[in-house]
Amino acid sequence: DAGVIQSPRHEVTEMGQEVTLRCKPISGHDYLFWYRQTMMRGLELLIYFNNNVPIDDSGMPEDRFSAKMPNASFSTLKIQPSEPRDSAVYFCASSSGPLSTDTQYFGPGTRLTVL
Amino acid sequence: DAKTTQPTSMDCAEGRAANLPCNHSTISGNEYVYWYRQIHSQGPQYIIHGLKNNETNEMASLIITEDRKSSTLILPHATLRDTAVYYCIVRVSYGNKLVFGAGTILRVKS
Numbered sequence: 001d002a003g004v005i006q007s008p009r010h011e012v013t014e015m016g017q018e019v020t021l022r023c024k025p026i027s028g029h030d031y032l033f034w035y036r037q038t039m040m041r042g043l044e045l046l047i048y049f050n051n052n053v054p055i056d057d058s059g060m061p062e063d064r065f066s067a068k069m070p071n072a073s074f075s076t077l078k079i080q081p082s083e084p085r086d087s088a089v090y091f092c093a094s095s096s097g098p099l100s101t102d103t104q105y106f107g108p109g110t111r112l113t114v115l
Numbered sequence: 116d117a118k119t120t121q122p123t124s125m126d127c128a129e130g131r132a133a134n135l136p137c138n139h140s141t142i143s144g145n146e147y148v149y150w151y152r153q154i155h156s157q158g159p160q161y162i163i164h165g166l167k168n169n170e171t172n173e174m175a176s177l178i179i180t181e182d183r184k185s186s187t188l189i190l191p192h193a194t195l196r197d198t199a200v201y202y203c204i205v206r207v208s209y210g211n212k213l214v215f216g217a218g219t220i221l222r223v224k225s
Contacts, residue, residue, distance in 0.1 A: 004158075043159070043202075043215040056212070091158050104213060106158030 004107035006092050012113045018080040021110045024073055025094030033093040033104060034067055034077050043091070049075065050098070082114045119203045124220040127197075133190040135219050137203030140184040147206050148179060149213070150188045152199040159202065159215075162188065193223045 005024040013019055025032045033048040047057040052069040060067070064083070069075040079086055093106040120138040127133040139148065150162040163170055163177045165186075170177045176189040190197055202218040 042217060043153075045212055045214075048212075093158070103161045103164075105161065109156075109158050 004092055004094055004105055006090075006107040006110050008110060009108065010111050010113075012115065013082055014115050015083055016081045017114075018078065019082045019086075019112060019114075021077040021090050021092075021112070023075045023077070023092030023107060025075070025092070026105055027073070029094035029096050029105075030072075031095045031098065031102070031104075032069060032075050033095075034075070035091040035093065035106075036088045037091065037109075038088045046077070079112075082112075084114045087112055087114050119205060119216055121201075121203050121216065121219045123217070124222065126222050126224060127190075127193045129195060129223055129225045130192055133188075133193040133197065133221055133223070135188040135190075135201050135203075135221065136185065137188070138185045139203070139205050142183050142205050143207070145207055148177065148183075148186050149204040149206050150175070150177065151202045151204065151213075151215075152197075153202070153218070154196075154199040162201075164206075193221075195223050195225060197221065198223045 004026055007022045030051050034046040035043055036046055037043045046059040047067045048055055049069045065079055067077045089109045089111050091106050091109045093104045095102045095104045147164050147166050149164040151159040152162055153159045163172055163175050165177045165179055167179055167183055179186045200218040200220050202215050204213055
């Protein structure tokens with residue numbers, strides 16, 4: 001299996017621009033997670049989906065952030081408009097279930113820099 | 116989820132066992148102890164998890180005290196590639212949130 005795939009791996013944009021991050025979960029996994037990692041706040045959960053439906057978006061920082069999962073094999077995290085404080089590494093993860101025995105597998109991350 | 120406390124950093128000689136402690140004194144009966152690690156510039160990687168019994172897999176061993184208030188992750192023969200941040204997380208038996216703390220920076224030195 002290819003694991004969780006994220007694109008792009010690096011993104012540099014200017015303040016005010018729209019940014020779209022993409023994720024392909026492991027085939028057969030019903031849960032998909034978006035995390036953000038910064039030096040100041042560490043690794044934090046933004047939102048997660050079950051069977052393409054958003055379950056918990058309490059970690060989404062503000063209305064500029066939105067996430068969608070149109071099908072079982074694709075999800076996007078969009079920031080519009082982007083701001084310099086959004087600069088971070090964004091990770092996508094997937095798992096096969098909600099139980100403690102269901103491990104979350106992380107992708108390689110997208111490093112976002114907003115100038 | 117219960118809070119965990121880990122040392123900020125540790126050093127280990129290559130080839131020796133690395134023992135990483137974690138305190139979780141407020142852990143509940145239905146909470147599991149999970150360990151992940153994050154090698155520089157990579158996504159977090161699952162290592163091992165347990166409820167109350169000691170666990171071992173191809174990567175590591177997890178020793179949980181009888182009162183479950185602390186645990187130790189053991190890498191039996193650390194290599195330079197084990198240099199990473201190690202996160203100890205407690206997680207309810209049914210729930211998807213992984214709450215990451217600051218973790219322990221493990222430096223394996225030759």
